[in-house]
Structures are given as C-alpha cells and as structure tokens.
Amino acid sequence: xxxxxxxxxxxxFLEKIVRSHPLLYIFIRKLIRFTNIFEKDFDGxxxxxxxxxxxxxxxxxxxxxxxxxxxxNFNVNKIACFEPNKKYVNILRKIYKKKVxxxxxxxxxxxxxxxxxxxxxxxxFGYCFDIITYAHNEKKLxxxxxxxxxxxxxxxxxxxxxxxxxxKKLPFKIDLLKIDTNGFELRVIQGLLKFIKKDKPVLxxxxxxxxxxxxxxxxxxxxxxxxxxxxxxxxSIKAQKNSTNKYFLQNTEANKxxxx
Numbered sequence: 001x002x003x004x005x006x007x008x009x010x011x012x013f014l015e016k017i018v019r020s021h022p023l024l025y026i027f028i029r030k031l032i033r034f035t036n037i038f039e040k041d042f043d044g045x046x047x048x049x050x051x052x053x054x055x056x057x058x059x060x061x062x063x064x065x066x067x068x069x070x071x072x073n074f075n076v077n078k079i080a081c082f083e084p085n086k087k088y089v090n091i092l093r094k095i096y097k098k099k100v101x102x103x104x105x106x107x108x109x110x111x112x113x114x115x116x117x118x119x120x121x122x123x124x125f126g127y128c129f130d131i132i133t134y135a136h137n138e139k140k141l142x143x144x145x146x147x148x149x150x151x152x153x154x155x156x157x158x159x160x161x162x163x164x165x166x167x168k169k170l171p172f173k174i175d176l177l178k179i180d181t182n183g184f185e186l187r188v189i190q191g192l193l194k195f196i197k198k199d200k201p202v203l204x205x206x207x208x209x210x211x212x213x214x215x216x217x218x219x220x221x222x223x224x225x226x227x228x229x230x231x232x233x234x235x236s237i238k239a240q241k242n243s244t245n246k247y248f249l250q251n252t253e254a255n256k257x258x259x260x
Contacts, residue, residue, distance in 0.1 A: 020150040022122040026129055029063075033095075038069040041245050044228030044235060045176070046073060047257065048202055048249070053077045054175035057201075059107050059188050062133060063091050066178060067100060078172055082107050084162045085132055101171060106181070108164025109190035117182075118142045120149075121158040130158060137183040141209075166191050174201040180245075186210040189217065197221060203248040207239075211246065224254040 018028045053075045058066055061081035070076055078099055083089055084106040092102050108115070119135040120142070121128050136142040139157060146155055164187065174195055179185050185205050189196070196203070196218075203223070205214060215225045225248050229240045235247070235257055249257065 019148040022120070022129070022131060022149050022152070022155060023124070025149070026122070026131065029133060032065055033063055033068070033091075038065055039244060040230040041228045041240075041243060042066075042069060042204065043230065043233070044247060045202075045204065047235075048253075049074050049176070051075055052175075055172040056080070056176045056178065057170065057174050057192070058082070058178050059192075060178075060180040060182070060184075060206075061088070061092060061102075062180070063088050064095055066180070067092070067096060070176075071099065080171060087132070105165045106162045106184070107167055107188045107191050108184070109166065109187045110164060111166040113164045114161045115164055115184070116159060116161050118157050118159045120146050121156045123154055123156065135182050141183065164191075167195075170195055174199040177201045177203045178205075179203070180206040182206070183208050183210075186214055186217075189214060193217075200250050202253070204245050205248065207244060207246050215246075215248075218248050222251050223248040224251055226254065 017024075019025055055077050056070055056079045058070070058079055058081040061067060061083040062085075064081075067079055067081060070079060076099055078101060080101045080103065081092065082103045082105065083092060084104065086104070089102060089104045092100070096102070106115075115137065117135050117137050118139045120131040122131065123129075134142065134145055136145065142157060146152055149155060164184075177192065177196065179188050181188055185208055189203075189205070200221075203218070218225065225246050226235050226237050227240045227243045227246060228235055230242060231240075
C-alpha cells in the first residue's frame, strides 16, 4: 500500500498517473487549487458537522486546498491556519481575504526550536523545483515516499529548517483541529494540548509513525480514534485500505456516529 495515496477507484488511478512524474505532479498540484478535489477520507467530516457554524484550526495548511474544502462544505465561522513555508503563505494571503487567519509559522511543543526538514527537488534545464508537499522530518521516510515517482532519476533531496512556536492563545474556541505536518503531528498535538483539553474539538490527523503515541495521548482525554472508509462511507475502529488520516472524537460524540 502506498501511504501517500489518498483516493481510490478512478480518482486513485488518476492520482497514480499524476504522481508518476515530478513535473506532472507539480503542474497538476497547482491546478488542484482551482478544483474541488481533496483527500476522500475527509468526507467523513460531513457526517459529523452538518449546518452548525464551526471554527477550524488548520495546522499545515500548505497551498490552501484543505481550506477550500472546509469553506465549500461547511458553515465556517473562522479558520486559523498555520503554515511556515513562505511560498505557501503568500499564496494563502492572495487567495483568502475573509474568514481565514494566517499564522506564518509551525506549531510545536517548544518555542523557537529549529527543526530540520527534507524535501524532494527536481532539477531540469538549469531549474530546480522544490516539492514542498512531500517535505518530511526524516530523510529515510522521504526516500520511501519519493518512490511514488516512477521517473525519479532527476530527484534529489533538499533540506531546510523551520522554527517551531508554542501557541499561547487562539482567537476562538476550536470545533475542528486538522493536522497534516508530515511527521510533526505528535509535537503539534503536544503544543496544542491545553486547547484540546479545554475545547474538546474533533481532530483529523495524518497517520504517521507516531500514530500509537498520538492515540495513547488522546485516549487519556477521553478520545476514541477511528477511520473513515471512502468505499462504504462508514467509520471503523480498524484502519481502511486507503486510510491516510485518523479521526479522534470524544467518547460520547463517537457513540453518536457509530450508533445513530
């Protein structure tokens, strides 16, 4: 199973083609911002949030396709997004003028700690394209993900650093917390733990090697973790074939989903 695969069926087949060549991926990724295509297991949120107005924290907002999904599918009051990449921050500022608050830094469990991250670079005809959406904090795992690209001979690994900041306050009560930070998810949850304890939001977290640690930590706060099947359109305690994210709900809220 390719962990980076986010769709199944026809969309999954197209996704496989798009990810086959770095240049094709870079081009299509730019176009995606103007479509309604997003990770299919996020559709499970539609069974949790209906017409109620919600506030969202988006950690790892990237180029904003998750923000577009939220705005198109839910009654959003405000979205606070955290994104340390300057290129993506500029894109977000150009596109989103209303309802979106942009914080140009990464969330961590300590303040101003420099962390190294790695990302693929595609070099051709004297140009170098950084594929930041594949960035990861472990070079070994990044090499594994880079195997998505069938034509990868021109791919090299670049590196950079980001400053992690401990968030001291948020502008609103959180209803939904989305975390997609390519390996930093546990640090983000630890950094936002006091807000999670207070607001008890729904969490949707990208699955990584810290999945068990995250589940154990959140279980102490009465959270239950589960997955959404894009095929059956139902939730399950067991991971699904194309699961890329894990949901966490308070015990009472989880029971409403499973037994409604």
